[in-house]
Amino acid sequence: MLIDQLGAASAAPANEHSDDALHDAYSAAVMGAVERAGPAVVHIGVKKNGQLAGVGSGLVVASDGLILTNSHVVHGANAIEASMADGQRSAARLVGEDPHSDIAVLRTDAPLAAPSLSFFDTKAIRVGQLAIALGNPLGFEQTVTAGVVSAVGRSMRAYTGRLIDDVIQTDAALNPGNSGGPLVNAKGQVIGINTAVIRGAQGICFSVAANTALLVLTEVLQHGRMRRATLGIEGATTIIPRHVQRFAGLEQAAGVRVMKVTEGGPAEGAEIMSGDLIVALDGEAVLGIDDLLRLLNHERVSRDVKVSLLRKGERRDRFVTPVERR
Template sequence: MQTFIANDTPTDDQSAFLPNKDFALLDAYSRTVINVTQTVSKAVVQIKVQRPGNNRRQANTSRQPNSPFGSGSGFIISSDGYIVTNSHVVSKATKIEVTLQDGRFLPAKLIGDDPATDLAVVQINADNLKVAQFGDSDQLQVGQLAVAIGNPYGFQSTVTAGVVSALGRTLRSEGGRLIDDVIQTDAALNPGNSGGPLVDSSGRIIGVNTAVIQSAQGICFAVASNLAQYVVGKLILEGKVRRGYIGIAGQL
């Protein structure tokens, strides 16, 4: 008599193998996140800003929307100190200060910002800077690993991991303009993550974290890296992005 074993019933050898295989996959995932963090985190900075306002009267209300103080994240893209962040992080700031991962605390100047894409560039004067590299967001696939690094609520160098949840989303900027080709991710973002990098498994920047739906869980958005590279290049060269407009007038 022959004994048949169903395909979904593991033998003794298989029972011993499956947990090891699962462990290997989990270990590979963990090592990938660790490697990405070690590669990119040294280029991630905390940005603190001061805006016009009565500092003495409002010093204890810094968490309120009308506070003259604010903070966010950014990442260094060049050895001469250019840092990418969100426009809403540095908008109308009278003072910008940057904290590097190594603890250095430096003043920064605004090079340019583009409210239409919620992107901005600031610059610091410092040596021995670690630099992050942009990746190609056109090559992204839904489901691939996405790692967010930033400073939520001031907790420096916080790492969260998830996946690319969707591509080609449209997001309305604070200026009212629609930002196309936005990345949706479930990598957790919180206030203070704005301007920080969204990174792929190779440690390349695939997006600039910019928004989260507060009433939901796991619905966060990042400006795609290819758009960010274009806008950042314009901001460094010209201080702003020039766009063409078509004027239409009616006649009775």
């Protein structure tokens, strides 16, 4: 009995030390990520009509003052100011934005001394990995929250009503003013741009994937905007009756009904007509307007695409050259 008691007593401190080591490793990972990424986080103040209209956060991606943030933070601003935690301040201007993915690109009038951060390929993100949200909502008081990646590949509506694809869900809390700040992994690599919180829900926050943010950044720097393609139609998501599915050899239950064809547009030139039901684009199923908009990305501008459609129940293919959506 005495031996058992001595054994139990000696085992307790070992477990305590083990827990301490685990906690220390977690703390070290978070602190290390913050040390690497924190100096690149900026506070963004927005004025409209001479009045302070909102605040947010951002991420310096180049020392010449190139910044990524949320479109909804700076949209419609008359004046923008960026402030670093070390006291640097500079006026900033909007280089370009993509409201449909809620990403905006700014450039400051003066260079900002900030470290160069790497972006993590978000295709390799795994559920359960550490996620750290950084922000600078009050200018000189940086905030840090930590959690895990709860889900990947989510979709959410931008404030324009369009779906943002490949969104990261995390339980790292987003504080007021944290919109536009980075979500980083344990190595301090950027995995997303924080964008939204589900009000009334506990631990459900969203970030636009780093890959999407980099795509917008590249398009804005090259073209001044995020390019997207259009067929020159107006359409509506439409259910396909079961007997039509069987007749056409389709497994999908919905498509996009062409409601109107723009005069002189790509669809008219390809003899697509009102009443046609679009079911696929380049072999990828189109189940509704969201699918069609997602597939008509910058890569399909001025490039022939195959549009598969149903006309009077019969399947037909049309080759169309989309133009840039304005």
